[in-house]
Amino acid sequence: MSTVIDGKTVAAAVLDRVKTAASTLEESHCVKTGLAVVIVGNDPASHTYVSSKSRMAKECGFVSVQHTLPEETTQDDLAAIVDRLNADPAIHGILVQLPLPPHFDADPIIQSIRPEKDVDGLNVVNAGKLATGDLKGGLVSCTPAGAMVFVRQTHGADLSGLNAVVIGRSNLFGKPMAALLLAANATVTVAHSRTRDLPAVCRNADILVAAVGRPEMVKADWVKPGATVIDVGINRIAAPERGEGKTRLVGDVAFAECKDIAATITPVPGGVGPMTIAMLMANTVIAAHRAAGVEAPSF
Numbered sequence: 001m002s003t004v005i006d007g008k009t010v011a012a013a014v015l016d017r018v019k020t021a022a023s024t025l026e027e028s029h030c031v032k033t034g035l036a037v038v039i040v041g042n043d044p045a046s047h048t049y050v051s052s053k054s055r056m057a058k059e060c061g062f063v064s065v066q067h068t069l070p071e072e073t074t075q076d077d078l079a080a081i082v083d084r085l086n087a088d089p090a091i092h093g094i095l096v097q098l099p100l101p102p103h104f105d106a107d108p109i110i111q112s113i114r115p116e117k118d119v120d121g122l123n124v125v126n127a128g129k130l131a132t133g134d135l136k137g138g139l140v141s142c143t144p145a146g147a148m149v150f151v152r153q154t155h156g157a158d159l160s161g162l163n164a165v166v167i168g169r170s171n172l173f174g175k176p177m178a179a180l181l182l183a184a185n186a187t188v189t190v191a192h193s194r195t196r197d198l199p200a201v202c203r204n205a206d207i208l209v210a211a212v213g214r215p216e217m218v219k220a221d222w223v224k225p226g227a228t229v230i231d232v233g234i235n236r237i238a239a240p241e242r243g244e245g246k247t248r249l250v251g252d253v254a255f256a257e258c259k260d261i262a263a264t265i266t267p268v269p270g271g272v273g274p275m276t277i278a279m280l281m282a283n284t285v286i287a288a289h290r291a292a293g294v295e296a297p298s299f
Contacts, residue, residue: 146275
């Protein structure tokens with residue numbers, strides 16, 4: 001019988017620690033943690049995400065600032081807002097919601113966020129610190145950081161002797177996830193679309209992390225018996241059984257068949273997803289501690 005990780009429960013525990021850390025920092029050093037979220041345009045999904053992030057920041061006791069900008073905002077206008085937030089000592093975390101409208105060049109905007117305020121962990125300075133094993137000096141991208149919480153809960157902090165396979169080599173998830181596993185002493189393979197005999201590679205994994213965006217690609221015969229399976233995929237597929245035109249969310253792992261093989265597995269939805277916002281809040285309170293010259297909590 002496999003253990004199905006409840007991401008909502010784990011995320012709630014992380015958020016409780018965030019709230020405690022933020023409250024303690026405010027009481028001891030008169031520093032109130034501040035998060036600024038910037039959104040441009042009218043994308044409904046983006047507005048839903050931003051609302052949930054702003055709401056969670058308030059629940060954590062942060063100063064929560066939201067800049068909602070019209071579609072016709074220019075690159076220079078957005079850059080100017082980021083510059084002002086960079087210079088604002090009351091703001092410890094800056095998040096520019098992606099994707100930006102098509103007329104923007106997103107990368108210069110993201111890279112203009114000061115690394116110490118880059119709570120999404122996307123600045124090349126933070127990526128470089130992670131790649132070189134400096135986990136204390138930078139800020140780690142939220143989704144891999146959340147997935148790593150699950151791995152540590154299952155296997156402990158030291159993964160010596162364990163084989164880990166990450167399917168996917170994206171800069172947003174695959175590469176930072178591999179770096180986190182490597183820093184924890186796992187033997188890491190990064191697999192991708194050009195990998196020869198991908199199922200055989202996966203069958204060698206004690207820890208298998210799937211992040212490719214292909215619905216239910218990982219089948220039961222890809223999974224080593226007793227493995228830990230972390231599913232990062234979020235795919236919407238047709239669900240005619242629910243009615244005409246209905247859909248449902250599935251991961252990159254065929255959950256129903258793989259859960260009988262894996263010892264531990266994350267569901268979709270309800271697995272890694274809730275951890276992303278929780279780790280965003282964790283990064284923000286870490287950034288506030290560092291700005292105050294106080295030892296930052298770990299999550």
